């Protein structure tokens with residue numbers, strides 16, 4: 001891994017000077033020793049895990065790829081990092097991202113873009129965003145796996161475009177303590193790895209209740225969900241849903257073709273395919289791009305150059321513009337755009353028309369999923385342990401589906417040069433479209449994973465498996481069927 005870190009340095013997966021070869025070697029010798037004695041701390045003892053640079057670590061700066069945090073070093077590590085270390089994993093370094101997680105191509109970074117391993121720069125493609133550094137570090141074997149955050153698709157899209165597996169667990173399963181917030185109600189820590197099994201190994205280490213994050217589920221709720229799951233009618237074959245609203249005419253033909261091929265092969269294995277409907281899908285993307293910037297505008301208010309963030313040079317003439325100058329100078333264009341958008345949609349004149357409506361759409365998106373899955377939402381039940389709460393037909397078979405399979409992205413990764421050129425297709429809102437398949441699961445807090453499937457006219461395409469809230473293990477099992 002360390003050799004690969006040197007070889008691929010120029011691709012910008014890591015934020016410079018955050019990987020520490022000496023300490024990595026020291027830790028891996030200690031882990032080797034434990035393995036020799038037959039007492040490894042966990043299945044990932046001694047493995048190098050890269051950390052997205054919006055997750056706090058004490059030994060490296062945490063910059064969120066922003067000018068404003070270039071000098072920030074957190075006095076504590078995030079719970080997920082502590083858990084990895086306790087399991088013997090070694091921090092491989094901090095990975096590059098779109099500033100504060102805002103973007104879909106990992107180009108909105110003060111460090112410069114993350115680049116795919118093309119031989120000539122004209123052939124370099126987007127690695128997806130915002131966790132492009134974590135995805136590229138994993139695909140080029142600079143680490144065993146990487147932690148990343150997913151607010152509207154930032155684990156899954158880069159996984160799809162780098163040929164890796166990207167798992168976003170249900171909201172509330174993994175602690176966000178020590179993760180720099182973009183949009184708290186959507187932010188989820190996920191894992192990027194080269195196989196479903198590796199992603200699960202890391203997930204098993206980082207999940208669990210954290211008293212420091214009140215949005216993580218308590219142990220009691222976790223056992224109630226497990227009880228609820230244990231009442232599900234057992235069937236070795238999956239009922240797989242295909243939402244008709246996801247058959248978009250803009251979907252790239254290769255992705256469409258391989259989606260169909262995978263469904264055919266799953267049918268041959270005995271699983272059944274069902275056309276389903278998620279009618280609010282069309283409004284989900286717009287709702288996300290109202291809600292996420294609204295939360296971001298509130299979260300980023302603290303980077304005013306006094307409480308947090310880099311201070312703008314003093315302007316003696318106008319001392320009262322320090323806050324706006326600090327933000328104006330030290331945030332990139334996309335972050336400034338989101339703050340403006342969010343401040344507007346939360347303002348008293350626009351609130352009802354935008355923020356409140358988007359919240360209603362979010363609820364409809366959640367309702368859509370609840371209509372489609374056989375298992376009811378475990379937290380919306382009055383009595384979780386009541387088996388009759390699971391909708392079944394006269395044979396005891398579930399009437400809804402177990403999982404949904406969709407593409408992860410609309411397109412194959414675009415050339416980086418096409419993102420830079422100033423033309424109509426480069427309108428910033430165009431980049432939002434790439435999140436159309438990932439945002440609905442984020443709005444509903446559902447577990448979702450992107451799995452690479454081989455493709456004959458491109459390297460691979462990413463397909464996404466989405467499950468009911470709390471059904472993370474089934475989503476991982478189903479993902480294995482696609483590998």
Ligand code: GLN
Pocket residue numbers: 101102103104129130149150151152153154155182292435
């Ligand atoms: N591309 C989306 C955005 O810019 C998703 C980002 C994310 O999941 N962090 O908001």
